[in-house]
Amino acid sequence: MSAEAKKRATGTALARRLGVLLGAVGLAAPLTLAVGGTAHATAPTCTTRTGPHQKDVEKFLGRPADGRQSPEDCRAIQDYQMRHGIRPDIGYAGPVTWAAMQEEITRRDPNAAGKCPVDEGRVACVDLTRQISWVQDGRSVRFGPVPVRTGREGNGTRTGSKRIYWRSADHWSTLYNVRMPYAQFFDGGQAFHAIEGSVWSPPGSHGCVNMRASDAKTYWSMLHNGDNVFVYGRKPGT
Structure with missing residues (x-):
């Protein structure tokens, strides 16, 4: 093989390797961004169900204590759950959420x-x-x-x-x-x-x-x- 042919072969091989590398980077970056974006940007869906402690939880959060779940009630409950690490954080006024709130009430004023x-x-x-x-x-x-x-x-x-x-x-x-x-x-x-x-x-x-x-x-x-x-x-x- 002539020197010129060897040079062209070497260049072609290098281009192929570079293309594979760039392709891998190009595929990996969007996947990473997609996974990262999904994990941090997508919040759990708010529930429309009324929990057993709905009125108590609404009162604690300063919401109208009517015992009915509204989108605003759910978002307020969900925000509390997310801040306190309560799962699932879907805005349901269940016993775990109410127990956490009762503990706060006790710390604030045990003789409430x-x-x-x-x-x-x-x-x-x-x-x-x-x-x-x-x-x-x-x-x-x-x-x-x-x-x-x-x-x-x-x-x-x-x-x-x-x-x-x-x-x-x-x-x-x-x-x-x-x-x-x-x-x-x-x-x-x-x-x-x-x-x-x-x-x-x-x-x-x-x-x-x-x-x-x-x-x-x-x-x-x-x-x-x-x-x-x-x-x-x-x-x-x-």
Whole structure:
């Protein structure tokens, strides 16, 4: 083969390789853009169904609480779901969405229902139903709400108005042979106190209000003998 022929053959082969490469790039780029665009630009279709918590969810979002799903209601619910990572985020007012909203309500104002007295000065409130406690002065929440573990079946935490009457920072229970740090007694042998395990572990206490160590320590610094305690509700399963 002549030098000129070899040169032409080499050029043809190079052109073919370049064409294949450009073709691959040309195919890959549109696919990437299409996939990327689809993932970020297409939102789930809004549902027209009315959820079981429609009125509650509408009220929470500041929408007209008529219990009927409108396109505007759906978009507002869907936006909330997307911001809070709730799936499916189709604007359906279901139990998961309402539970997330209830948690927000509790954080904002645990006494929104007005069940704990607001006219007795400082009060340590205990809601057995929600298994939470907080300290308030009048209508102002000073600490909490925090999770607690109250009495189990047969050893329920007694409800009603009480007062702290005895405190023991490093208490030892001779009855149950266990430490009760930052114990503040308000009803017989029932007290606020820290525990080493989880406050979410079943089945519950023997009547005391079990707390995380940091929360019990804060209660110790905020409460004193004579301060009010109000216990209400009913622990699920008791």
